[in-house]
Amino acid sequence: MDKNRRNFLKGAAAAGGAATFAAGYYGPLEKMGKGLVNGTSGKATADRLHGNSLAPEYTVNPQTGEVALNPDQRIAFTVCYGCTTKCGVRVRIDKNEDKVLRVSGNPYHPLSADEHLDENTPVLEAFQRMSSFKDQGQLNRSTACARGNAAMAQLTSDQRVTNCLKRTGPRGSNQWESVPFEQLLDEIVAGGDLFGEGQVEGLRSIRDVKTPLDPDNPEYGPKANQLLMMEATDYGRSALLKRFAFNAFGTRNYGHHGAYCGLAFRMGSGALMNDMGKFAHVKPDYANVKFALFIGTAPSQAGNPFKRGGRMLAQARTTGDMEYVLVDPALTAAASHSAGDRNRWISILPGTDTALAMALIRWMLVNEAYAKDFLGLPGNLAAESAGEAGHSNATHLVIEDDNHPRAGHFLRLSDIGQAEAGADEDHPVVVNSEGQLVSAEAAKRAQLFIERTVETGEGLVTVRSSLFKLRKEATQFSIEEYADICGIHADVIRKLAKRFTSFGRKAAADTHGGMMSGAGFYAAYGINMLNLLAGSFNHKGGVAKGGGKFNGMGAGPRYDLANFPGKIGPKGVFLSRSKFPYEKTSEYKRHVAAGESPYPASAPWRKLAPPILTEHLLSGLDGYPYKIKAMIGVMANPMYGQAGLSALFEDKLKDPQNIGLYVAVDGFINETNRFADYIVPDSVMYEVWGFTGAWSGTLTKMTTACWPVVEPRQAKTAAGEPVSMDSFFIELGKRLELPGFGDNVIKGADGKMHGLNRAEDFYLRAAANIAMASKPLADATEEDITASGIEPLMDRIKSTVSAEEAGPVAHLYSRGGRFETMEKAYDGEKLGHTWTRPLCVYNEQVGTTIDSYSGKRHVGTPTHHAPRFWDGSLLREHYSEEEWPLLAFSFKSNLMNSYAIGLERLRMIKPYNPVLLHHNDAKKFGVSHGDTISIESPGGKVLALALVGDNVHEGALGIEHGYGHRELGAASHIIDGKERAGNPYLSAGVNINDLGFSDPTRKDGTATWLENVSGAAIRQGLPVKVRVVADIA
Amino acid sequence: MDKIRRALLGQIAKLTAGAALVPLSSIASAGINDQPPRREGDPDKRYAMLIDLRACIGCQACTVSCHIENEAPLGSFRTIVSQYEVEHEETGDVATFMLPRLCNHCENPPCVPVCPVQATFQRQDGIVVVDNEACVGCAYCVQACPYDARFINEHTQTADKCTFCAHRLDVGLLPACVESCVGGARIIGDIRDPDSQISRMMKEHYNELMVLKPEMGTSPHVFYLGMDERFVSRPDAKPAIWDVRDQQGEEIGYEFGH
Amino acid sequence: MNSVIEVLAPRYGIAWYPWAVQYFFLIAVSYSALLLTVPGLLFGKKNYESLAKVALLVTVSCTLVGPVALLADLHQPLRFWHFYANLTPWSWMSIGSLMLPVYLMLVVAYAWLAWRPAMQEQAQGEGWIAKLSGWISLGQWHAPRWMLVVAGLGALLFSFGIMVYTGAEVAIVKARPLWDTHWLPVMFVLTGLVAASGLVILINRLMTGNDEEVNEQGLKVIFVTMILAALVAALWISEGITGFSPSVEAAFASLQRNPEWRAVAIYGLLVGIALALCAIVMLRRPSWLGRSWIAGLLAVHIGWTFRWMVLMEVQTVAKNTAGYYHYAIEAGSSGLLGIIGTFGLWLAALLIIDILVPWKKGLQASTH
């Protein structure tokens, strides 16, 4: 080779090397380029030291404490939709961009603040109190939790639905087109061949409040019942939805998430609190309680109210003197290692809480470690003279003989001929210390344990006192036997009982989600019984129902929002066959007439249960008791939230033959509304109107006011209003010419009629009702108005409510609601707000309700039973331990909720949910920490990562809830021909509800496994098996 | 780590925490890797944080609010709360241990002297900051911090870390994480002011306070109450499972990896 | 059963990218190769002249390319001037930033003086190379040898500076116990020498006639430095085991029960033994000297991989939390492409010098 040629080749190679270099060096080169142009290779920063940290919303003079607002920002108070806690928050807004900058707590708000400020504190002063001036802000904080902080991204999420969508493919095909709001209304009202799949019946013709929907069963009510309304829960706007559903459209069928949230718990506590209508419940008075027992609820991991509960718990175990025990299959954040012996976690096998509760009750009764004096008070008079806020029915006598016509009822004065039946003075009968039968209202004290016969009009009957009955139930098994069942050592149970009772009336038992098991109702009843036996109701340091809320949406002092001309009331049987005894149905009568046994019914009729979505949906599509024709769902997602529903329901819902019309009102496309025919875009988070209430345990009365603190981002109606749940129902009502919507439908205190044409017509008047209730709020000052960022709202206030109301209404919004002062929390050693109904050792309603399968009465006191199916057969009779060795349960994520997965700032902290497996089980099934395992149940199979440790009960498998999504951004949708791509990271992890299955004792696949008494979805204690999956990349 | 060494470390952690209470004049000398003089900030103050772990519920409100307040890139943290499942050494009880981590604003911060361009420095009030207009992004300070408290901000391409929210402290507001602390665990303040909440609490709990990695000689100014010796240094624990899998079991990695 | 489980911990990325490995590798090869030029070039030892020729080429090419890689490891590369605007004598990196350009210039001067006579000669010829050579030689005047000696000694002096600063810069980082040992700078130098010798042997094979003398000398250096490296490693380990150095002990603890690191250690041991054996066997059987390039390759591998392990893998050991961060090398600029790119630039530098400089001709070593 000659030299030139060689040099040429070398040169070429050198050039190649240099080219590779250039390719490899593009990163630094790019940075250099940027550096050259901008002086930095990154994003320009606003400040040398603080980079792009947010500009402070206000400043505080270090000497005087004077507050100076940042003119570019606005702070406004509204509500957080980060979870059902619905905290009041303060939102920092960039005025110029109408953009939310960051969120923290409203200092006036009991759900957010340590000790909420007096409503009369000027707003600027409140800001000073949140600052570092004299450490005030950290001596008394008002916070937003991680989700509450991250949730602002929902507003700007690219997964938001901003236009009215109509499906263009078959249901669930994820294909949509945008349509104008008015077209959507036209179509759903008139019906027609809307999807090229045949005729769809419109809402106009469904809305028939006269014609019976089923002439053979007239009790089912009118055709209008064939519209099913569904909602997650009351986020502050339910009143408007219900006005439409019940009182204007006239459908009976409305359901919210209660039945797959915590219904078994709520009913169990309702049974104890003698409230089978609203199912009241209590929470510990954290600030003063000395000992708390959390069974199946985990304050600070979840729990309602999440943030307040977490904060109170943290303070109580740190600076307070509370001690607590958590009984839970899983280790949660509530068990604090740092708090040392202030708290302890005891693990339990899922679904066995009745055993634990009955064991504790047994110990208390046998060892006479109960509030004898309190329980011995038979009636109001006795309670009053003893200085108690209420009494219990421990001493009341129950008619025991099954063949007595009043079997299961309390023996009343009329039964022994001392009063007119049903009369006011027909009081229950008790046995006084002399052994005489007397009126519960006459005796100062009555005997607790009674079993005797009594001569009644119907002959001699056996009667037993409630407490006697309870003891009988409790002593069916020994503590050792109970211990065996629940997997907690008998000595541990005894110690726990002893400890619990050693604090007298300053002890509290609390429960919630853990009760969503196959024995949940009685477990919840039993756990609440501990509070009754300890006498901790209504006591400082005991358990509290709370202060309740100011209701503005009823027949208020300024405007009547409950009644209107033409208002109707819903009629007929709920789709879920609840609140209605089977024995009153035509079907029952036909059976009896035909001489057949009416039992079992075709499907459960639950007289005690409220209307429940868990039955509504499948019943409505399957047609028993009747079929629905249309459904409007607002913000609900049962197909993600109810165990086993998707598998059972999806195909049925996809078929337009089963249901003609499904309209969803929502901010997002979720696992349920992806099957909708239309999606109406709704306001999100801080763009909403509404009034939300308090949670139990919040000792003072309160109502949160929310208003669109930033402009809603979705499409507008032709009239220029944002399309939302509010405008949807208002416009739909008007289009259907329903009463209650349009002009002249709201009556003012002065007799004048006002229109309901826009959201604020309703909400601002409700605000006036609240602001003017009892002692009206003072007028807001100019300074308050500026400081609380409500300037943009003022015009609307002034043009909607009267001049006299405007000041107080502005005051209400400038504080983010109306809040009773802290002083009202207590009244000496008692709570300021008490629960005065007689507490039920025995619940008469429960004890006299007939199970529609067996035809037998329910047990009226807490009792032990294993998880069971509708026919009463036990879980393990169908799904043996040999085949399904583990019991899966779920617990809420402390970070996520059911719809938070789209929030990047939460995903970056915890991107998925490894499942908890006990190391002994892991060993048994050959699983190592970090292995991919398959979890199989009778209803489904999922893949998960195993977190092997000591953090779960042996024999149980724990799944954190909030992951394993299929929608909310996980899947792709075609909208107007363009693909909106899904993000696979949103689908990471598992959802235990995919392991749900149908009750094998119900007619082929007609229902998921539901708790018998309540119809609550069962998500705790699902039988599963696991195996390592090796063949996964 | 054996028990004796751990107990020793715990002891050192306490002593180091205690020593911080004796006000140090900022020792500056010019040897290689010695602390340069402090500059800017209020010379009469010394900011520090106390974290009462007994009150921490692990809610991560601090993590998220800090992230928003300070515009951190997704997946980078000025503060985060580690969560552990722990067995009590005596009782065998199992509980959750939450450990919020952030910059310790060390009295002897190893991150400062390494900086080749003096972009990162300690203010006279103890706050360690980065001048992002001077920073060359060499990441030396990131390596030098024993607490993983620093990172290169992928947006600004400069070193980033907790500033105790100096932009808020300086105008009389609380740092985002403190303001949002649901459990009320985070307490910030001037430890030269004997009346401040933090000073009072430090006095009250003098013997229980611990700091992280005392063996590094950094003299951290984030003090922990309710600390377990086992976590003072890198914990001997089964690590978290980090591979994210989708519903088909495929590994999909961490969405916000850098 | 382990009693503590980390349920939630953040993941941190790495802060120094493979660019750092490239710089540390190239600069170490540079100063090591410079050492190899000393007997032949600076001291004028005839039997080391061939070694010096190859080593000088390696020195210059690596010295030129190293800083380019270094610049890339800055996230704000164009702010490099801040180093000089804010002199920071207490920071090793700042000290390094002062030393590096001086070193670079001295190496260039040293090489220029060494190659100049041949360049001047080449300038006499025809064509653009000759013309260029003329320019580069800056005329035909005679440069006295003392100039070369001064430049060489200066370069040598600064090369020690580079050794100290690159080593100290990493070794003072207490935060990473695996770095925090006074043995690390020593190891950097030793493995640098190994790699430089290996590279010299390789170039000797590829660009000259595979001079056996060069091979032999290279192998000797490799053998001796490997033995020393083994000694240093043993000392480091004993410091950890005896608890003499708490930091080393902590370093061990940080790798406890980690199978990957165990595998790395075993691999390192095996490759090290293989290289030492290779060297000794080849030295003892002159017939095998021709295949020294095999040892050369191994040596370069060891030098580079050592830096990869130290600089990259150590960054995956979590400082605070229990685990190890996952680091998968990216395909792009801050990863694989960057690594290849740096080598591409080095190759280009090498070839351009090769084209322009008649480096195989006599060096100024013997002239006076």
Ligand SMILES: Nc1nc2c(c(=O)[nH]1)N[C@H]1C(S)=C(S)[C@@H](COP(=O)(O)OP(=O)(O)OC[C@H]3O[C@@H](n4cnc5c(=O)[nH]c(N)nc54)[C@H](O)[C@@H]3O)O[C@H]1N2
């Ligand atoms: N962080 C967060 N907070 C929330 C929510 C959220 O999504 N995220 N959601 C809010 C809502 S809607 C609600 S209803 C509340 C619910 O709040 P909680 O009732 O506290 O939460 P759950 O996770 O439903 O269940 C409580 C506990 O029951 C345990 N458990 C499961 N099965 C059993 C069992 O068979 N027996 C016993 N004893 N325990 C069992 C679970 O492990 C769990 O720790 O939380 C509210 N707060």
Ligand SMILES: Nc1nc2c(c(=O)[nH]1)N[C@H]1C(S)=C(S)[C@@H](COP(=O)(O)OP(=O)(O)OC[C@H]3O[C@@H](n4cnc5c(=O)[nH]c(N)nc54)[C@H](O)[C@@H]3O)O[C@H]1N2
């Ligand atoms: N396995 C298991 N299952 C559970 C639970 C569990 O712990 N474990 N928890 C149960 C409990 S307690 C409950 S309460 C239920 C919850 O179940 P649901 O109440 O049915 O479900 P959510 O996801 O809360 O439904 C709210 C929907 O509203 C939409 N949305 C979210 N934010 C906004 C907004 O700002 N504006 C508007 N317009 N729409 C919005 C989203 O589409 C979201 O899916 O799940 C239950 N299911």
Ligand code: SF4
């Ligand atoms: S608990 Fe958190 S997410 Fe839920 S409402 Fe309150 S601030 Fe929002």
Ligand code: SF4
């Ligand atoms: S914690 Fe790290 S970044 Fe903060 S001052 Fe200490 S060494 Fe520097």
Ligand code: SF4
């Ligand atoms: S990254 Fe910036 S602050 Fe950190 S050492 Fe380098 S130049 Fe200094």
Ligand code: SF4
């Ligand atoms: S003080 Fe500010 S920067 Fe530091 S962790 Fe808290 S919020 Fe983040």
Ligand code: SF4
């Ligand atoms: S905000 Fe407070 S309570 Fe919540 S994790 Fe952070 S430090 Fe702990």
Ligand SMILES: [Mo]
């Ligand atoms: Mo719920």
